[in-house]
Amino acid sequence: MTLLRLLVAATGPLAPDETYYWVWSHHLQTGYLDHPPMVAFWIRAGTLLAGETPLGVRLLGPLSAALGSVLLARAADALFPTAPPGSRGPLSPPGPWSPGLSPGLSPGLWAALLLNATLVLGVGSVVMAPDTPLLFFCTAALWAMARLRRSGDGRWWLAVGAFAGGALLSKYTAVLLGLGIALWLVLTAEGRAWLRRWQPWAGGAVAVLLFAPVVAWNAANGWASFLRQGGRAGATEPGRALRYLGELVGGQAGLATPIVFVLCVVGVALAAAAWVRRRDASAALLACLTVPGALLFLWQATGSRVQGNWPAMLYPAAAIAAAALPGPRWQRLRPAAVWVGAVLTALVYVQAALAPVALPRRLDPTLARLGGWEAFTASVEAARRSAGADFVAAEEYGLASALAFRLPPGVRVLAIDPRWRSFGLPAPPPGLRGLLVRSERRGEVPPLWPEPRPAGELVRSRHGVEAERYRLYEVVTRPDAPVTVVLPRPGD
Template sequence: MIWALLAAVTALRLLVAGVTPLAPDEAYYWVWSRVLQPGYLDHPPMVALFIRAGTLLAGENAFGIRLMGPLTIALASVLLARAADALFPDRRLGIWAALLFNAMPLVGVGGVLMTPDLPLLVLWVAAVWALAMLHASQDGRWWLAFGLFAGLALVSKYTAGLLGIGVVAWLIACRGAWHWWRDWRLWAGGAIAAATFAPVVIWNATHGWASFVKQGGRAGADAGGFTLRYLGELVAGQAGLANPLVFILCITGTAMALMAWARRGDAAAALLAALVVPGAALFTWQATGSRVQGNWPAILYPAACILAAAFITPRLARLRRPAVVLGAVLALAAYVQAALAPVPLPRRLDPTLARLGGWDDFAALVEQERARSGASFVAAEEYGLAAQLALLLPPGTPVVALNPRWDLFDLPRPQSLGPAVTGLLVQSERRDSVPDWPGAEPLARAEGSLLRERRGQEAERYRAFRVTIRPDLPAAAVMPRP
């Protein structure tokens, strides 16, 4: 019954993936999938590999770009259930762990959107499953599987390093795990993880450590010192993204697991807690001085969902069913609003409008303006906007992206379009009004700004400029087309 439900939920997510417009970041990662390389400025390359697999199967469209998301989240749900059952075989809690996992908007909604967090979450769950099988069987060969999954998680996003921190904490703090330090397979697993991640390190070494510097700059506290502002944002954001009831169950389960380890040396409880507590402490510390993005702590929840199923009190266990129902309601509401927009909410109240709304019609409007102005190509400075236009504009219209990040891609330069060729540059009115393109000339339109809207609700306004290919252009590239 439960697996039939999982299949139905997966089918629904696939449907939503196909009918909901792509976000700019998803279009940007699609560009990655057309220029496969061991690293990028923003993240390692796993999301590009996921997208490439999906588009090879289903085409370069929203469904193909997102295809691997719902499928791999379903696999992760099965692995999480098996991990819970392996760690607590006498209690058969796997189904509840999987249900709580899927009841989180982080998974219900995030499992449809193709971002680096999705492959990270899936591979993190696979690593948790390998650790659970290791502990349950005491077969050291599982260290090799763990090393592979941990390495692949690092190839998804650098925050996967918390996985290694958690495992080392468990190996140090739990007496029942000390014997693994003498097993060569532990070290072999570490070597596999390092070898899997090595191409990302080599790419960074040959590109000025660009990605490490960018992401390393996002860690730590701001110069302003201690503040509670961001800490409150973190707690409130996690309560919403994880589902308020699931959030309560996860916190309670983790606290009670720590007590179980302290009182009776429960190695299974210690293992799972070690995959939650160090990361939670790190994000909490960072929130005392700078903003923690809501998606960053998502990796802590797979282990926390097992703890929420295993260590809560009978009274709190009554919250599990309402938590699953609430998660289903929240996910359905997000799906319907993103795909159909039945409620005409303004941008400030509707993130689906801001990120997903009106792109097809906007691309048609841009193409109309390009033809009317006699431009030979379309250009954009925002990488997400350029990627969206590259996906959606009619065949034969070149798209040029202007941004320093494109120097790190093996893509044609604008000069390949020919000297002194004119184009149409589109720029959001939310940005500085002076384009980075030298010599850009504002285009006067009787209709005013180029408007992206959905069912009469304004999502964003854009300016238009006439630009010309010239030898002194800043870093820019000609985007791939479907």
């Protein structure tokens, strides 16, 4: 699976968001407007190893998915150990929470298979986004918690803190990981016993120290990132709330793949029940790591759209719960879940790379994000040369970044947006003549320069199917223009 993912990562075109994070990797800092900096450090490491290519940008995605799968399997087996078939030892306690798996298949193997069957990991591991390191560090923290429970060695709390800090450096939603661990400490007898010792407090201090540079960056930049990501809340319009809730549940069923999603939901419900009825500390840990986050995203969906990737961090714990489900009925669903997920993931890979089915944009997310960039960039460069332009510019951060990654060496690419103010990138000198590329979705007349001159239209398409239309304008840089910076180029 890792070899297949590396192949897909190497051959698939980069999405605009991936090129945006690639720009980050050329200007490393401890915080950005959108997210903490971990994705930028991962891309920098990958491009140092594999060059400034799609594989270099995405390299750590498939590798972290492989290591994370091993850690998830070890975590599940530590939380729910089983004895060899036919034995009656302390590792196979009777009762409704005993996995009862067939010979040779441990809870850990099933957990890893189920998580790998989801599009969350199958597709998420071949694109580079903040969720990629977030998913890995959440899995690693879960593994460290499982080792802590199995061994009773308090030094594992330091590892938990380090991995939680890595998750916080990846995405702000990692605060749900800390919340889940804190709830487990407070609400279980085993956790409360740990609170009387120094190790969990030291682990929390490690996480806070790792996250401190992000706090310092926000303090120096008017708390811009915290304010941007923290301003979401529920609303009071019932019709909109129902629509967003339906999108959230339907989107998760698609991203997790339907059968895996059902198994995860039932598994988490049974984990909560086992915690309440039998005070099972392992089940409590899984419930604490999933239920609060699920409730938060459901609440957010009452007022605003919850993007499908946001709940991704909940799936490692949910996959263990699904793997530890009791009863033969649920066991029979697991192989089907893995096969369905594998087939759906393969279909997405094939459509993204080859597009054998000519689907319109509204039905094909791979077209909107990945389709036609190479030919489109060549058309932009031809238009630039024809106009004798000194630069190419774009207002959309993703479009500007995609052009910066793909245009020929030596072509200056400008990005126009207030978000670039905190990067410290150089501003262009005034008086340069250039070509502004603008999606038709933004309207007809760009408000950024006085009297822009229309210079034609371009279409980004794949196999004749339109992905997006753009308008071209001749513009001139001015000292009083909005925030404009010169983006880095490959090799800079």
